Amino acid sequence: xxxxxxxxxNFSVSTALTYYLSVVIGNGQGGGTTFENPGGTMxxxxxxxxxxxxxxxxxxxxxVFVDTSVDQINPDNKNIIVSYYITTNQITNIKNAVxxxxxxxxxxxxxxxxxxxxxxxx
Amino acid sequence: MKKPLFIVAFIIVISxxxxxxxxxxxxxxxxxxxxxxxxxxxxxTEISKPNSWNALQGALxxxxxxxxxxxxxxxxxxxxxxxxxxxxxNFTFKDYLDKSGFSLRNLNISLATGTVQYGRDSxxxxxxxxxxxxxxxxxxxxxxSLTKTIKENQKLRTAGRIVIVSLMxxxxxxxxxxxxxxxxxxxxxxxxxxxxxxxxxxNRIYTDTLGNSFDxxxxxxxxxxxxxxxxxxxxxxxxxxxxxxxxQAIVAALKEIAxxxxxxxxxxxxxxxxxxxxxxxKIGVWSDYSFSLDKQKNKLDATVALRYVRDFKIDSxxxxxxVDVIGRLNFYTDSQQKFTLSAWGLLRFISASSQxxxxxxxxxxxxxxxxxxxxxxxISYKVSDNVAFAYSFGKxxxxxxxxxxxxxxxxxxxxxYYSIDNKALKASxxxxxxxxx
Numbered sequence: 001x002x003x004x005x006x007x008x009x010n011f012s013v014s015t016a017l018t019y020y021l022s023v024v025i026g027n028g029q030g031g032g033t034t035f036e037n038p039g040g041t042m043x044x045x046x047x048x049x050x051x052x053x054x055x056x057x058x059x060x061x062x063x064v065f066v067d068t069s070v071d072q073i074n075p076d077n078k079n080i081i082v083s084y085y086i087t088t089n090q091i092t093n094i095k096n097a098v099x100x101x102x103x104x105x106x107x108x109x110x111x112x113x114x115x116x117x118x119x120x121x122x
Numbered sequence: 123m124k125k126p127l128f129i130v131a132f133i134i135v136i137s138x139x140x141x142x143x144x145x146x147x148x149x150x151x152x153x154x155x156x157x158x159x160x161x162x163x164x165x166x167t168e169i170s171k172p173n174s175w176n177a178l179q180g181a182l183x184x185x186x187x188x189x190x191x192x193x194x195x196x197x198x199x200x201x202x203x204x205x206x207x208x209x210x211x212n213f214t215f216k217d218y219l220d221k222s223g224f225s226l227r228n229l230n231i232s233l234a235t236g237t238v239q240y241g242r243d244s245x246x247x248x249x250x251x252x253x254x255x256x257x258x259x260x261x262x263x264x265x266x267s268l269t270k271t272i273k274e275n276q277k278l279r280t281a282g283r284i285v286i287v288s289l290m291x292x293x294x295x296x297x298x299x300x301x302x303x304x305x306x307x308x309x310x311x312x313x314x315x316x317x318x319x320x321x322x323x324x325n326r327i328y329t330d331t332l333g334n335s336f337d338x339x340x341x342x343x344x345x346x347x348x349x350x351x352x353x354x355x356x357x358x359x360x361x362x363x364x365x366x367x368x369x370q371a372i373v374a375a376l377k378e379i380a381x382x383x384x385x386x387x388x389x390x391x392x393x394x395x396x397x398x399x400x401x402x403x404k405i406g407v408w409s410d411y412s413f414s415l416d417k418q419k420n421k422l423d424a425t426v427a428l429r430y431v432r433d434f435k436i437d438s439x440x441x442x443x444x445v446d447v448i449g450r451l452n453f454y455t456d457s458q459q460k461f462t463l464s465a466w467g468l469l470r471f472i473s474a475s476s477q478x479x480x481x482x483x484x485x486x487x488x489x490x491x492x493x494x495x496x497x498x499x500x501i502s503y504k505v506s507d508n509v510a511f512a513y514s515f516g517k518x519x520x521x522x523x524x525x526x527x528x529x530x531x532x533x534x535x536x537x538x539y540y541s542i543d544n545k546a547l548k549a550s551x552x553x554x555x556x557x558x559x
Contacts, residue, residue, distance in 0.1 A: 002354035026211035028218030030272055030368055034283035034316075036291050044280060044316050046273065047214055065290040067283045069357070071365040073272065074218060075373055077206040078173055095212045102211060106173070110365040112279070112358040116286075116350075 005103060007117040011086055015057040019121075022085040023048040023068055024094060027077050029107075031070035038062040050090040059121045068115040072107040080105040082115055156201045156232030157251025161387035161406050161431075164236040164249075166199030175207050192397045194235055194246050201232040219268050221376060222260035229254045232387075240391045240403060241436040247403065251387035259380040268375045275364035281323035282357035284316050286350050297345050298338030304328060331356045378420055380413040406431035410448075425450045440475035460504045467497035470519075494519055512537045 013019060023033040024047050034044040035051070038059050043051040053059055070080050083099035091097045103115050159166055172178040178200075185195040205227035221228070230253050238247035285304065294300040308324060311317035317324070331352050336345055389404035408429035416422040429446040450466040472492045478485050498516015505511065515534045 002351040003358055004351065004354055024212055024214065026213050027206075027209060028213055028215050030215050030276060030365070032276055032280055032283065034280070034287045036287050042284070042287065042316050044284065046216075046276070065287060067286050067290075069279045069283055069354075071276070071279065071361055071368070073215065073365055073368045073372065075369060076203055076218075079206075079209060081209045081211050083211040099211065104209065110362055110369060112361045112365065114286075114354045114358070116290075118290075 002114065003112060004114045004116055005105065007101075007103065007115070008120065009101060009117060010120045010122055011100070013056040013060055013121045014088075015055070015060060017056045017088040019053040019056065019059060020050045020085075020087050020090055021048060021053050021064070021066070021119075022050055022087065022091055022094065022097070023066065024083050024085075024099075025068065025070055026081040026083060027079050028074035029070050029077075029080050030073040031068065033066060033068040035064055035066040037064060047094075049094065050087075053086070053121075056121075062121055064119045064121070066115075066117050066119065068103075068117075069112065070105075070107075070115070071112045072110055078107050078109065080107050080113060084117070086119070156199075156230065156234070157253050157385040157387035157406075158201075158232035158234040158249035159199060159251075160249075160385075161251060161389040161404055162234055162236055162238050162247050162249040164199075164234060164238070166197065166234060166236070169199040169201055172200070172202050173206060178202060178207060194248060194392050194395060194397065196235065196237075196246070198233070198235040200234070201230060203227070203230050205229065215272060216265075216269055219265045219372070219375075221255070221258045221379060221381075224254075224256055226254070228258075238389070238391060238403070240393065243393070246392045246395050248390045248392070248400075249387055250390075251385060253383055253385035255381050255383045257382040261379055264375055264378065268371060271371050272368045275368045277320065278323055278327075278364065279357050279361055280316075281320040281327055282353050284320055285324055285327055286353050289346060289349055289353075292342060292346075294342050296338060297336045297340045297342050297349070300342050300349075301328070301332065301338060327353060327356060374420065377412075377423070378414045378417065380411070382409065382411045384409045401436075402434050403436070404431055404433055408446075421454050421456075423452050425452075435475070440478075442472055442474035445471045459502075462500075462502045464500040464502075465498075466500070466516075468495060470494040470496075509538070 021035065021037075021043075025031045025033075030046075032044060032046045033048045034042065035048075036042045037051070037053050039052075039054055041052070053064060054062075066084070068082050070082060072078055072080065081102055081104050083102040085091060085094075085097055086100045087097070103117075105113055107113060155165070156169075170181045172181050181200055185198050186192060232249070232251040232253075234249045236247060237244050240247070288304065288307070289300065292300050292303065294303060304324065307317045308321050332349065335352060336349060384407075386407045387405070388402065389406075390400050391403045392400050406429060408427055408431075410425050410427035412423065412425045414420060414423045425448075427446070427448040429444075429448065431444045431446070433442045433444065435441040446468050448466070448468045450464055453463045455461040470493065472494060474490050474492070476488055476490050478488070480486075496516065496518050498514055500512060500514045502510055502512040513536045515532075517532060
């Protein structure tokens with residue numbers, strides 16, 4: 001049985017702006033994020049920073065599916081936290097940025113979990 | 123009489139244990155030795171490690187409260203890092219691997235209760251301790267190597283995510299069309315693309331899970347979630363061994379790094395088991411420096427420590443100041459510490475008050491000084507991932523009540539350690555203490 005957490009988010013866009021996605025797995029846990037933007041470019045990394053989603057006019061009415069998989073590897077902490085940022089400017093210092101949303105999960109030792117979230121751009 | 127029974131029990135335990143591939147190091151089986159435990163001189167069998175403020179409050183309330191009154195639990199041990207009681211959303215695993223420099227995130231606080239010797243009596247004691255590394259060697263090479271290891275151990279999950287994202291965005295009508303698209307992506311994608319970089323593992327996921335489990339003529343829309351969950355289950359189940367490897371690599375690598383740690387602890391006793399009748403029994407501060415002597419193979423490391431402990435006056439037993447110099451050398455046969463040999467020694471300088479005289483309402487003490495020492499060897503053998511034996515022998519401290527005659531205790535005991543779900547516990551081991559002149 002898969003250990004998954006699903007979420008759907010509606011996000012309003014302005015047609016004049018360009019949107020970026022950043023995803024950070026916090027609390028020192030291991031894992032990564034993969035998503036494909038409406039233009040067909042696939043992004044994958046342990047931390048996604050300023051991945052292009054697209055211009056507001058191009059993504060309005062579209063959905064983006066994101067998969068963040070996390071494994072509990074921090075010897076000091078079992079809490080999992082995943083934060084995602086949908087921004088219209090590229091983030092230069094993630095530590096000062098405010099997340100658009102986040103997921104939290106209290107894992108067991110070495111537990112793996114997948115966060116599946118769909119962002120509907122409106 | 124005890125020895126033959128013990129040997130029989132030993133043989134039964136050994137023969138009952140199946141030999142498994144050993145992935146966990148010895149240090150994951152033995153309980154930790156936090157300052158609060160050290161000042162009380164106890165080795166707790168179960169240690170609470172709260173991960174949040176609520177869990178910390180819960181642990182303290184449950185154990186120190188009885189019928190809405192403060193109480194001292196019989197055997198309690200707790201250790202936590204204040205930093206990790208809160209979430210740190212932007213703190214990635216790469217940040218965790220950078221242990222250089224002084225940081226309060228490495229501060230650990232411990233609290234323990236247990237039965238302790240107080241003069242010639244045994245009473246309930248409480249210990250409170252803190253420890254923090256004040257200097258850690260920076261090792262960029264080690265950090266980079268560890269980051270690479272962790273990322274390598276994530277590859278199966280990466281491959282799974284690529285297929286899942288592709289699946290969720292797919293507009294194929296049938297399951298068969300989607301499978302064909304996966305094969306096309308693997309064949310035709312450019313070098314350096316996520317498909318090409320993860321080709322082998324994506325093929326493995328396809329072969330092990332998708333190829334035989336789904337009817338290719340089925341509607342993809344109908345099967346999308348099932349396929350997605352099938353891939354997620356597969357990667358999660360197969361990931362566990364890689365996650366364990368990553369964790370062990372982190373613990374082993376951090377142990378390699380030279381570190382100077384400072385600790386402090388306070389011991390209190392409650393002669394009548396009541397909170398309002400307490401005395402400070404001991405206070406201690408110490409510093410230890412750990413370093414690897416064999417950076418290539420990590421089979422030899424050492425710790426040197428300097429410690430000051432003050433024993434407070436108890437009734438007719440006068441106060442004493444103890445200054446210890448401690449050294450320990452550890453040898454491991456392999457990275458999983460299947461067999462460990464440790465040699466250790468302690469040299470103690472004692473300055474104890476004795477006899478007092480009162481002159482003009484002021485109390486004057488006569489101080490005696492003495493040297494004491496203990497040394498020994500610990501041998502441990504890890505039978506499986508969850509069971510280990512440790513045998514210690516050597517010379518203990520002199521009898522504190524006959525310091526002038528320096529009668530020494532010969533230390534000789536065997537301990538069995540076992541862990542359940544990574545909680546280190548200690549079985550009630552056979553303990554032999556012999557006094558020798």
